Amino acid sequence: MTISRQPTPVTIKIDQKQLENVKCFKYLGSLLTYDGRCTCEIKSRIAMAKAAFSKQKNLFTSKLDLNLRMKLVKCYIWSIALYGAETYTLKAVDQKCLESFEMWCWRRMEKISWTDYVRNEEVLFRVSEQRNTLHEIRKRKANWIGHILRGNCLLKEVIEGRGRRRKKMPNDLGDIRGYFHLKEKALDRIKWRNCFGRDCGPVVLTDYR
Incomplete structure (x- = not known):
């Protein structure tokens, strides 16, 4: 038996045709990587969620009731970011990315610029919310x-x-x-x-x- 940190090459053939080995591919909307980690999938999901938020920015930052806008964000934006999240194995860096995305949503919804010195605790107080993504x-x-x-x-x-x-x-x-x-x-x-x-x-x- 030979033990190595280098991955063992895998060769799979179907009808004498060799399948291509790739480092990542998308299956049923999820990004699967060769090492089985979920960091790339989380970053991809967050990027898609931010793009969806930007498309409906006028709605999320409108003068509608705050609770209604928060429900819309959780329904339409969080559902994109957390698709398949029940299968994640989260590292510390992944948890920080998800928490940062959560705060990004509330800051954009409250029209708080990144140049404004507003602490996360103050943002959560304004929206009467706690950190809920990881929970x-x-x-x-x-x-x-x-x-x-x-x-x-x-x-x-x-x-x-x-x-x-x-x-x-x-x-x-x-x-x-x-x-x-x-x-x-x-x-x-x-x-x-x-x-x-x-x-x-x-x-x-x-x-x-």
């Missing part, structure tokens, strides 16, 4: 991974990961030391919903023993 992703992860753990398919093994101890998708949900308790809890749909719920409260692994 929303954790909620989606909890709902999705519960469905996966109750099944018996290959994806259940993929999300657990093997080999090098790189950060895995379930790590974003809480303490990985309780992962086996997490799987037991997922088998009971009622207990799972009681543990994670569908409300806007904190999503933490505190009731899985």
Whole structure:
């Protein structure tokens, strides 16, 4: 056995025709990369969401009620940025990008220029909002991974990961030391919903023993 940091070349042929190896490609609207990371996908999604915001800028910055405009942003803009977010394995840099995008939306909606020295806390106070992007992703992860753990398919093994101890998708949900308790809890749909719920409260692994 030879162990190397260099990726092993993969050759796949269909009807004697060799398939081209690429570093990334788009499938069902998501950008898939050769290393399985989601950083490129997150940046791509944020760029598309910002473009969509710019097209409807007059609506989002109009004199409509603030709560209505916030709902429109979450409905039409966040849905673009967070498409497929339940499968993300977030690194610290990815979390910062998502939080920065969230603040970008509120600043543009309130017509706050990047040259204005306005702290994020002040912006959140003006819109009567808290940082919700990462929490929303954790909620989606909890709902999705519960469905996966109750099944018996290959994806259940993929999300657990093997080999090098790189950060895995379930790590974003809480303490990985309780992962086996997490799987037991997922088998009971009622207990799972009681543990994670569908409300806007904190999503933490505190009731899985």
